[in-house]
Amino acid sequence: MNAPLAKTRPELVCPAGTPAAFRTAVEAGADAIYCGFRDETNARNFPGLNFDRSELAQSIRFAHDHGTKVLVAINTFPRAGATALWHKAVADAEDAGADAVILADLGLVAHAAVKHPNLRRHLSVQAAASNPDAIRFWVETFGIRRVVLPRILSVAEIAAINAEITCETEVFVFGGLCVMAEGRCSLSSHATGKSPNMQGVCSPPSHVVYKEEGDDLVAKLGAYTIDRTPKGVAAPYPTLCKGRFTAGTYQGHVFEDPVSLDAAMLIPPLVDAGVTAFKIEGRQRSRAYTQAVVAAFRKAVDDHLAGRPIAADMTRRLAEGQTTTAGAYKKTWR
Amino acid sequence: MSETRPALVLGPLLFNWPVDKWADFLARIADEADVDRVHVGEVVCSKREPFYADRLPEVIERLQRGGKTVVVDTLALVTLKRERALVADLAGLDGVEIEINDFTPLASLPADRRFAVSPLVNVYDEGTLGWLAARGAWSVCLPPELPFASIATMAAAGTALGVETQIFAFGRLPLAISGRCYHARIQGLAKDSCRYVCAEDPDGLDVDTLDGEAFLAINGVQTLSQSCVAALDEAERLIAAGVGAFRLSPQDCDMVAVAAAFRARLAGTIDGTEARAAIVAAGLKPPLGVPMMSGSWPATAGAPRA
Structure with a gap:
C-alpha cells in the first residue's frame, strides 16, 4: 500500500506552561498551543505551572486573534470518586473556547462524547493507542478526531497506521522522550508514590535529593539512587528511566541514555507518512526555550513545505547539552 | 464467609519459561492447586508465543478437567500485523473466557461476548468501569498503583454494576511496558535479534541501584518491581470493601503452596505472618514486599517486611 499524501499542511503543536510562554509560542509561529489547568487533571501538574480558568479564557482569546488554535490537555486518569473534577475541566475548556480537548481516560472520553458532542476530542498519547484496530475502536466508538501516537512506533509503522485509519495523527518531534508506552508506566509511583497517570507527575522534583558521598554526587529519587557522578561533573536530573543501574553483569543505562528526542530531520518522511500534526514536548520549560524551539520548528516545517532542505543541526543546539535521538522512529531503537 | 468467598485467580505467567516447564507447571496447577481460575496466553512478547501455541489446547483442556475456569489473555502492546491477527483470533475463540x-x-470482540480486563488496562475510575461493564466486562483487575481508597470506591461501583473487582495480590508488580526490549539492550542486542535472552531469568532479571538497593526487574519489554508483593495483611479490609477476587502472578516457586497460603489467609484460618512464612517456604526468590495499596508504600518498597 502506498503512503498517502499529507492531508493538509502539517500543524505545529507547541507547549505552554504559563500565559507568558503561551503568548511567546503564539508569536513564534505555533499553529496550535496545548496547555492544561492548574490541578491534577493534566499530566504536567508541576508547581507554578499551568492555567487557572480566567488565564485560559484570556489566552484562548489571544490565540484566536492570532489565528492559533488551543488544545486543552485533560489527560490524567480521574481519581475514583472524584470524576466530577475532570468533568468540570472538560466543560470549562469548552466554555473558554478551546478548539479541542486532549483526553486519555476511556470514561472521560465517553463522558465528553455524550455531554460535549461539539467539542473536538483528541486522544492523548497517555491512552497508548498503538495500532489501527485500537485507533479504530476509539474513533468509531467515541468520535475521536485525532490520536497522538505513542513514541514507540517507527516512521514506516506510522505510515501504515495512517493508511488504515480515518482520523488525524499527531506525533512528538522534540523534547523529553518516554521509553515506556506512555500512560502504561508506574515506575514513578513505585519510587515516589506519585505517578503520571494519577497525579500528573513523573520523577517529581519534590522527591529529588542530591547528596555528596565521598567524591561522588548522588542523585536520588525517593529512597533510590538513580545516578552517581564524580563531583564537578554535571549531575543529571534523576528521571527514573534515564538512570544508571546494575542488571546482571551490565552496569549503565538499562532503559535509556539521558537523551532527548529530536526528529526535525524526519519531518519530510513523517509528512509523507500522513502525519497531520507535529508536537513539541515541554510545558515545564522556560519561555526562552519555548521561543527558540518553536521558531526553529516553524522554520523547519516552512522550509520543507517550500521545498527547501531542513538545515541539519538547526534544532540540535536547543537540546541544552543533551544528546539527542530520533528514538523509536528508527527501528533499531528497539 | 463461604457465601462471599473471594475467588483465587492464577496467571497469566509473565515470564519466558521453557515450554516443557510451562506445560508441567500448568498441569500441576490443574491437578493440585486450589484456585478458581487460571489465565494463560502470552501478554508480554509476541516472539514467545510460537513456542507454545500448539500446546495451548491440551493445557487448556487439562486445566478445565481440573475444574478450573480458563481465561486466555491478549497481548499487552500490539503494534505488528501478526500481533493484530493474534488478538483478533483470540477474540473469536470459543469455549474459554478472554481477558x-x-x-x-x-475493535473485534462481538458485542455479546463478555470479557475480563487485566491490571495492565487503565481502569482508574467508576466512569471507565461503568462503560466497560456496559460493553461486556464481567471482571476487572485494578491497576496495582491504585491506593486503598480508590480500590474501595471501585469495588463498591463494581458491586453496583454486577462486575467483579479484582486486585493484583501476589507477584512482582507489572510497572511498565515498552517497545524496546531491555533484556536484549543490556546484551547489546536489538529486539528483532534478541536470541531470547529473557528465557534465562524465570523470575525476570534484577535491576539494582548503583548502591546495591533492590529496585526493579526486567522481563523483555516489561519492567516490574523487584519485590514480590503479597496482599495478606489487607485481606479482610479488601474483602469487606467488596473486592471479589485475588490474582496470583506466577513466580518461579511452588505456586500450589502460594495458592494454599492465600486460600487459608482469605478464609481467615491463618494470619499474615503465617502466610508470609508459607510463601517464603514455597521457595520464593525475590524479596517479599508490600503492595502499593497498603499506604506504607513507597517507604518499604523493595525491602522485606520486618
Whole structure:
C-alpha cells in the first residue's frame, strides 16, 4: 500500500506552561498551543505551572486573534470518586473556547462524547493507542478526531497506521522522550508514590535529593539512587528511566541514555507518512526555550513545505547539552 | 464467609519459561492447586508465543478437567500485523473466557461476548468501569498503583454494576511496558535479534541501584518491581470493601503452596505472618514486599517486611 499524501499542511503543536510562554509560542509561529489547568487533571501538574480558568479564557482569546488554535490537555486518569473534577475541566475548556480537548481516560472520553458532542476530542498519547484496530475502536466508538501516537512506533509503522485509519495523527518531534508506552508506566509511583497517570507527575522534583558521598554526587529519587557522578561533573536530573543501574553483569543505562528526542530531520518522511500534526514536548520549560524551539520548528516545517532542505543541526543546539535521538522512529531503537 | 468467598485467580505467567516447564507447571496447577481460575496466553512478547501455541489446547483442556475456569489473555502492546491477527483470533475463540490487556480487542470482540480486563488496562475510575461493564466486562483487575481508597470506591461501583473487582495480590508488580526490549539492550542486542535472552531469568532479571538497593526487574519489554508483593495483611479490609477476587502472578516457586497460603489467609484460618512464612517456604526468590495499596508504600518498597 502506498503512503498517502499529507492531508493538509502539517500543524505545529507547541507547549505552554504559563500565559507568558503561551503568548511567546503564539508569536513564534505555533499553529496550535496545548496547555492544561492548574490541578491534577493534566499530566504536567508541576508547581507554578499551568492555567487557572480566567488565564485560559484570556489566552484562548489571544490565540484566536492570532489565528492559533488551543488544545486543552485533560489527560490524567480521574481519581475514583472524584470524576466530577475532570468533568468540570472538560466543560470549562469548552466554555473558554478551546478548539479541542486532549483526553486519555476511556470514561472521560465517553463522558465528553455524550455531554460535549461539539467539542473536538483528541486522544492523548497517555491512552497508548498503538495500532489501527485500537485507533479504530476509539474513533468509531467515541468520535475521536485525532490520536497522538505513542513514541514507540517507527516512521514506516506510522505510515501504515495512517493508511488504515480515518482520523488525524499527531506525533512528538522534540523534547523529553518516554521509553515506556506512555500512560502504561508506574515506575514513578513505585519510587515516589506519585505517578503520571494519577497525579500528573513523573520523577517529581519534590522527591529529588542530591547528596555528596565521598567524591561522588548522588542523585536520588525517593529512597533510590538513580545516578552517581564524580563531583564537578554535571549531575543529571534523576528521571527514573534515564538512570544508571546494575542488571546482571551490565552496569549503565538499562532503559535509556539521558537523551532527548529530536526528529526535525524526519519531518519530510513523517509528512509523507500522513502525519497531520507535529508536537513539541515541554510545558515545564522556560519561555526562552519555548521561543527558540518553536521558531526553529516553524522554520523547519516552512522550509520543507517550500521545498527547501531542513538545515541539519538547526534544532540540535536547543537540546541544552543533551544528546539527542530520533528514538523509536528508527527501528533499531528497539 | 463461604457465601462471599473471594475467588483465587492464577496467571497469566509473565515470564519466558521453557515450554516443557510451562506445560508441567500448568498441569500441576490443574491437578493440585486450589484456585478458581487460571489465565494463560502470552501478554508480554509476541516472539514467545510460537513456542507454545500448539500446546495451548491440551493445557487448556487439562486445566478445565481440573475444574478450573480458563481465561486466555491478549497481548499487552500490539503494534505488528501478526500481533493484530493474534488478538483478533483470540477474540473469536470459543469455549474459554478472554481477558483484554489493552483496548485493541474491543475493535473485534462481538458485542455479546463478555470479557475480563487485566491490571495492565487503565481502569482508574467508576466512569471507565461503568462503560466497560456496559460493553461486556464481567471482571476487572485494578491497576496495582491504585491506593486503598480508590480500590474501595471501585469495588463498591463494581458491586453496583454486577462486575467483579479484582486486585493484583501476589507477584512482582507489572510497572511498565515498552517497545524496546531491555533484556536484549543490556546484551547489546536489538529486539528483532534478541536470541531470547529473557528465557534465562524465570523470575525476570534484577535491576539494582548503583548502591546495591533492590529496585526493579526486567522481563523483555516489561519492567516490574523487584519485590514480590503479597496482599495478606489487607485481606479482610479488601474483602469487606467488596473486592471479589485475588490474582496470583506466577513466580518461579511452588505456586500450589502460594495458592494454599492465600486460600487459608482469605478464609481467615491463618494470619499474615503465617502466610508470609508459607510463601517464603514455597521457595520464593525475590524479596517479599508490600503492595502499593497498603499506604506504607513507597517507604518499604523493595525491602522485606520486618
